[in-house]
Amino acid sequence: xxxxxxxxxxxxxxxxxxxxxxxxxxxxxxxxxxxxxxxxxxxxxxxxxxxxxxxxxxxxxxxxxxxxxxxxxxxxxxxxxxxxxxxxxxxxxxxxxxxxxxxxxxxxxxxxxxxxxxxxxxxxxxxxxxx
Numbered sequence: 001x002x003x004x005x006x007x008x009x010x011x012x013x014x015x016x017x018x019x020x021x022x023x024x025x026x027x028x029x030x031x032x033x034x035x036x037x038x039x040x041x042x043x044x045x046x047x048x049x050x051x052x053x054x055x056x057x058x059x060x061x062x063x064x065x066x067x068x069x070x071x072x073x074x075x076x077x078x079x080x081x082x083x084x085x086x087x088x089x090x091x092x093x094x095x096x097x098x099x100x101x102x103x104x105x106x107x108x109x110x111x112x113x114x115x116x117x118x119x120x121x122x123x124x125x126x127x128x129x130x131x
Contacts (some may be wrong), residue, residue, distance in 0.1 A: 001028055003109060009059075010036065019078055024065075029065060029109075030063075030067070031069050031109050035071075035103070036056070041057070071103075082121060083095075083098050088096070091120045094117075097117065110125040
């Protein structure tokens with residue numbers, strides 16, 4: 001099984017969430033969207049632990065099981081389909097989350113997230129922490 005970490009799931013992992021750690025240990029691959037990495041780095045810049053958080057992220061990304069997903073033409077095509085679908089529903093979600101969902105579809109990965117708005121995409125595989 002492949003998983004893709006949303007920004008909030010990554011943050012929870014480093015707050016000591018054992019459930020997320022177990023999922024990471026059981027996964028074949030752990031995907032990190034470049035969009036998630038950008039959101040994390042942006043958050044780090046606004047905090048008092050920028051350097052240590054960045055170093056921790058770099059260490060995490062160096063794990064051979066972790067794969068960084070860059071946006072490709074295929075990602076953009078899926079993004080366009082998802083954004084249009086959400087628009088027809090009248091249920092827009094944050095634009096970065098559309099990119100993250102596109103990566104999840106592209107790589108057939110289960111998305112680990114705390115955000116309920118991903119449920120607007122019925123075929124997206126989500127392990128959602130929110131009841």
